[in-house]
Amino acid sequence: MDEWSSAGTWWTGAQRLAMVAEVRRARDADTLAPWESPSAVDGLIPDGHPLPDAVVDLVWRLTNHPGTLTPEWHASILGRGVEALAYVEVVSIVAQVNCVDRFADALELDRVPVPEAQPGEPDGQVPADAEVRLHWVPTVDIGGPNVWLALSGVPSELEARSRLSTPHYLEGRAVFGDVVSDRFSLQRVQMELVAARTSKLNECFY
């Protein structure tokens, strides 16, 4: 949670915590249809919200309907003033919160409490070789499967995502490098069945 409450590359700690709160609101609310934006629903986004409306819409859509996203929708979010790599940082936070909260919810544990935001300003640093290649978003050619590259335009988010994946699933190199070994109490094939069913439920082709 310290990472979420600290300034990132594109957003302040307060804004990042607001994203955490919006993921939770989106999951706990009556689900909107994919084509319905929270910013278009009267009273759903309070006045003075620390995030732009476009970011709140992004958080809700990615939380509740990740399999419905299209390049046109992505372009529409950027068209509302969200910088390309700032968008990547939002995706990263939303994805991480979905991981941590869904783990807690499934085991009836309390969700991680939201701390006070830490001071600091984002530095907006763009990696020198970040550019749009195969993804909708700018990436850096660091090698590896495309999903590893997805957050590479914001290196601190790539690292944060990796730090979560290793204890929940596998260390990066083992994903494709060792498809045999058991992990913790699970056989690898058990892990991949859970992974495949979760991906199918989320309507994820990748």
Place this chain on the structure above:
Amino acid sequence: MLLGLSGLHQDNEVTLEAIGGSGNGDGGVRHGDLLVRLTEAMWEGEPGPLAAVREELLAVAGADVLVDAVAVSANFHMMTRVADGTGTPLDPDTDAASVDFRNEIEVNDLVSRRHVLAS
């Protein structure tokens, strides 16, 4: 694809039906039906069914398996959002290797289907 590859190293045949949902058997995977039901209950988020399948898995497989399976599913709620939020296309190797079974697991019509365009 990783389910298929890891399944090659099992004594019994691993099949893909279980990806389609509970009620399709265990797919040749130990506790496969319960693991799929747990995954679905996490997705749906209804406390009753979630508690029920948790208890069943706990009874037959133990707490470690329950917690580790929940962790894997949680990770893929993250990774699917990373992939689909960023427009991540399928890797060419995976694309080629998955042609034969994509129809079987009914993913070819998904909105999120993206390939690397041939250069």
